[in-house]
Amino acid sequence: MRSVLGLPLDVGCGILEDEGYAVKTVEVSAKKRIDGGEARIIRQLSLDEKTVELAYSLFKTGLEG
Helix, strand or coil, rough: CCCCCCEEEEHHHHHHHHHHHCEEEEEECCCCCCCCCCCEEEEEEECCCCCEEEEEEEECCCCCC
16 A cells, blocks of 8 residues: 555545545544645554545645735
């Protein structure tokens, strides 16, 4: 299984689904949640032979001026 850590959530899900895995997602956030950020994968866990859980969090990647 290819590592998709750090990738945008939609890209990582697509890669793993193309490899034949079923993907489950879980959002992880701090007490002060950032709305409107980009979903990036922060954890990848194999649940069984063909199921992967991806934990993601929202990150602000652009500079605001």
